[in-house]
Amino acid sequence: MATFFFISFCKIFLLFSLVSFLKPFSVSSVEFQVGDGTGWAVPNSETGQSYNQWASENRFQISDTVHFKYQNDSVMEVTGEEYERCVSPRPSFFSNTGDTVFVLDRPGYFYFISGITSHCLDGEKMIIKVLEPEKERSSSSSSSSSLSPSQASSQSYSSGPSSVTNTADVSGAKKKGYGNVPPNYAVYDSIVFILVDLLLGLFAR
Numbered sequence: 001m002a003t004f005f006f007i008s009f010c011k012i013f014l015l016f017s018l019v020s021f022l023k024p025f026s027v028s029s030v031e032f033q034v035g036d037g038t039g040w041a042v043p044n045s046e047t048g049q050s051y052n053q054w055a056s057e058n059r060f061q062i063s064d065t066v067h068f069k070y071q072n073d074s075v076m077e078v079t080g081e082e083y084e085r086c087v088s089p090r091p092s093f094f095s096n097t098g099d100t101v102f103v104l105d106r107p108g109y110f111y112f113i114s115g116i117t118s119h120c121l122d123g124e125k126m127i128i129k130v131l132e133p134e135k136e137r138s139s140s141s142s143s144s145s146s147l148s149p150s151q152a153s154s155q156s157y158s159s160g161p162s163s164v165t166n167t168a169d170v171s172g173a174k175k176k177g178y179g180n181v182p183p184n185y186a187v188y189d190s191i192v193f194i195l196v197d198l199l200l201g202l203f204a205r
Contacts, residue, residue: 029063031101034126040070040114043123051112051126060104060130066112068100073124074115075100083111083127086120107132 034040035054043050060066068075074096082088093102094115104110107130114124 029065030061031065031067032058032060034066034068040068040073040075041124042114042119050123055126055128060128062104062107062130062133064104064130066102066104066128068095068102070098070100073098073119075102076113076115077102078111078113080109080111083113083125086113086117086125088113091115104128104130106130 035051038044074094076088076091076095077093078088078091082091095102096115102110102112110128110130112126112128113120116124
């Protein structure tokens, strides 16, 4: 009897250990509907609300997604300079499916414009800022606090959206346009299923 309880305790301890081990690997993300109910289109002059205003009202984290819904239009991710000019001969991302999900896979600024120049000039464009992970933000705060006020001000200004140089790697085509498919966590799910199967096997003995 003592041996049975000892084995049961070991199995329960193993289960909790595995859950604790997997917890740091769990990833949560949010899908944002661009423009909420209006979708991705030329802004209505009557409402006066721009996409940058919509973006400023949300907090974007790494692995979040932005969902573009549109008709007879397109969406491109471009550099800051191309964003200002509303023209991009070689965008780092392009989609015209009418139902596009874009993965925000790094911290920093993302520049989006309509592939139709006249639409972009009429306000169909958007800048999204993705926040740095908590640890990196804490580290940045510590380092900036050691700078003089003039240095900190200069550093903050150079990192803003007015900078026309996009530091993203635009040659790798890392970002994809999906339908209603969320980010893929198949590897994590596979590990969980394998561990659960092993645990069930242990409890069945």
